Amino acid sequence: MIKLHVNGTLHTIDAEGETPLLWVIRDNLGMTGTKYGCGIAQCGACSVMIDGVVTRSCVTPVESVADKAITTIEGIEQDPVGRRVVEAWVRHQVPQCGYCQSGQVMAATSLIKAKAHPTDDDINAAMINLCRCGTYTTIRAAVHDLAGSAEHAA
Numbered sequence: 001m002i003k004l005h006v007n008g009t010l011h012t013i014d015a016e017g018e019t020p021l022l023w024v025i026r027d028n029l030g031m032t033g034t035k036y037g038c039g040i041a042q043c044g045a046c047s048v049m050i051d052g053v054v055t056r057s058c059v060t061p062v063e064s065v066a067d068k069a070i071t072t073i074e075g076i077e078q079d080p081v082g083r084r085v086v087e088a089w090v091r092h093q094v095p096q097c098g099y100c101q102s103g104q105v106m107a108a109t110s111l112i113k114a115k116a117h118p119t120d121d122d123i124n125a126a127m128i129n130l131c132r133c134g135t136y137t138t139i140r141a142a143v144h145d146l147a148g149s150a151e152h153a154a
Helices: 021-028 073-078 080-091 101-114 120-126 136-148
Strands: 002-006 009-013 047-050 053-056 069-071
Touching: 009 021, 047 101, 053 101, 069 073, 073 080, 073 101, 080 101, 080 136, 101 120, 101 136, 120 136
Parallel strands: 002 069
Antiparallel strands: 002 009, 047 053, 047 069
């Protein structure tokens, strides 16, 4: 049995320790907002935040995150910065198909929390998740919008 703190709630999970966190989140907890993309930590569709750091859940053994704070897309709006990111995503109509967007929101939230006023270079370094629809321009616009109002961040 493994104890996980997901979106502020403690869960006791019956899973093998090496099971990827992604499958525990989706299959054991029924939270399907975190997506499977590549399975090799390259695309970012599976991104969650572990103790505030964006992490690829498809290659993260569940035993390695026991007793750490895990935030999924289902809980991101509990965080004031995460809520602002979602609002910017809506305002800029970032998603097209939407498949990668939960991971994109996680990456943007982590970026804004680390650097309230990111430069284009900071955005390029942090926003490395793949988007088959090519929403990179609107992602950049939404992040710049957030940076312009970062003084309101909690």
